[in-house]
Amino acid sequence: MSKVSGKAWDVKLFQRVFRYVKPYRKVFYFTALLVVLLAVLAPLRPYLIQYMIDDKVKVGDVDGVLNITLLLIGVMIFEAIIQFYQAYLANWLGQNIIKDIRVQLYEHVTSFKLKYFDRTAIGTLVTRNVSDIETISNIFAQGVLIILGDILKLIAVVVVMFSTNWLLTLISLVPIPILIFATTIFKKVIKKAFQDVRSQVSGLNAFVQERVTGMKIIQIFNREKVEFSEFEQINSLHKDAHVRTVWAYSIFFPVVEMLSASSLGLLVWWGTKSVLAGSEGLGGLTSMGDLIAFILYIHMLYRPIRQLADRFNTLQLGMVSSERVFKVLDTEAAIENKGIIVKEKLEGSIEFKNVSFAYVDDDYVLKDISFTAKPGETIAFVGATGSGKTSTINLLGRFYEYQKGQIFVDGTDIEEYKLENLRQNMAVVLQDVFLFSDSILNNITLNSTDITEDEVVEASKKVGAHDFISKLPGAYHYNVRERGGVLSVGQRQLISFIRAYVHHPSILILDEATSSIDTESEILIQKATDVLTEGRTSIVIAHRLSTIQKADKIIVLEEGRIIEQGTHQELLSMNGHYKKLFELQFKVEE
DSSP: OOSOOSHHHHHHHHHHHHGGGGGGHHHHHHHHHHHHHHHHHTTHHHHHHHHIIIIIITTTOHHHHHHHHHHHHHHHHHHHHHHHHHHHHHHHHHHHHHHHHHHHHHHHHHTBOHHHHHHSOHHHHHHIIIIIHHHHTHIIIIIHHHHHHHHHHHHHHHHHHHHHOHHHHHHHTTTHHHHHHHHHHHHHHHHHHHHHHHHHHHHHHHHHHHHHHTHHHHHHTTOHHHHHHHHHHHHHHHHHHHHHHHHHHHHHHHHHHHHHHHHHHHHHHHHHHHHHHTSOOTTOOOOHHHHHHHHHHHHHHHHHHHHHHHHHHHHHHHHHHHHHHHHHHTOOOBOOOOOOBOOSSOOOOEEEEEEEEESSTTOEEEEEEEEEEOTTOEEEEEESTTSSHHHHHHHHTTSSOOSEEEEEETTEEGGGBOHHHHHHTEEEEOSSOOOOSSBHHHHHHTTOTTSOHHHHHHHHHHHTOHHHHHTSTTGGGOBOOGGGTTSOHHHHHHHHHHHHHHTOOSEEEEESTTTTSOHHHHHHHHHHHHHHHTTSEEEEEOSSGGGSTTOSEEEEEETTEEEEEEOHHHHHHTTSHHHHHHHHHHHHHO
16 A cells, blocks of 8 residues: 555545545535535626626616626625535534544554554654644545535536537637646646655654654764754755645646636637627627626636646545555554453463563564462562563563463463453553653543542552652642653652552552662652552562562573572572672672
């Protein structure tokens, strides 16, 4: 699904977009009816003017002129009312449809495996969920219905013109074949330009998103000039793509104006000659009313034709965006959720049985891992970076799927649980705490209505965070800004501990929760850890071995394999890898 190409493919894509109209089909049909009504009314004004000049002005019927003038005003007011409702309903329809698509897309993306996000730029997903979907609304607000209206208006105007004076009509339409040819070329050029624009917008969004997120690294390593240079290149490509669309429009519109002027010139030349001659021609007698009406008809012809090319490309741009959105919707990257078992509260026993896991193909980062944890036990994992500690906990919550072996919770294969039920019985405290730009309270409850503020305050006191939170402006309603940037690392970590505590997990996972904090904060967090792990199964990934000496079992990993396991004292007595790590770290801390 690389690009929108080929008429058949466009039709299929178009049909898929239109499935979203179904809940709003009454509004769609009514809007379409208004479009048809506007098209029928379009030739009425020139016709009334023609009638007024030839039948009333010519004979000096002042009352007749006044009556037709009032009728013209009434027609214009009626048209304005219809145009208002048609435009409003078309845009209302477009906004409701993209709301539905955006909800579907967001829900689909939230079900993806973490592996998908590992290889997909966040800025690209933001573009798909925001600007690409916004562009789809143009299919309905400025595309299909408006194009239908323009085409019907053209047909109505041409029919009336032929019925009035077929020869004058043919003379007026002489430049139309050239216009159709120019429009076809313009459509192809602008389609390619719009595709380039969407690609460049996506690339620019992804670049800016990543660089703003990683600004600390850019400044630490003094890479501002290098990154700025790369930004200038990407921004230049973005500009060039837009300039190509401007170039196409700047050529096409003057061509349309010249052809329109040609039609008017031919019309005036032939019509004036016929009027002055005052004789019957091949097309019938040309009156002054005919001539004025045809001048208005010409404007009614060329304006929709000129806009049609723009409308078609707006429609095409919406189709390109819809194809990008559907590509994400069609991506099968979700964890299979075929389990049917639901338990309100898990006991917390864990068993890994010969588990092997690879992020890519057969490059296994975990190899034949087996261990057990009884309910309420604390299991600690230690080992060098890349030994597989974090991968182990990612498998337990089914954030990634393992290739070999089985994992059991309470004696049941984790794939037999409903995914949401499994995860709601687990809580994870990560080394790199993520906080949203929201209040402390909402960051702890994650907007759950089942958790009260009193429960949060009570949990904060137990964890040891109430003192610093209560001193902040607004206390628990203090906005921590993006990623919790106004708080210290230790404070963010304590908030993540409260978040885990108030969700009452049966299984707790601590991923190097004390590795990036100072000694004073470590003491607070160690106390919080004792509170948090009490009475529940806990898996702790430890960087500082001093924090896990009380663990019921310590598992030592090396290159994805378990090489030692036992209590702290048992491992020290083995005089193996763990003891070397402990002595090395003890000397470093000394």
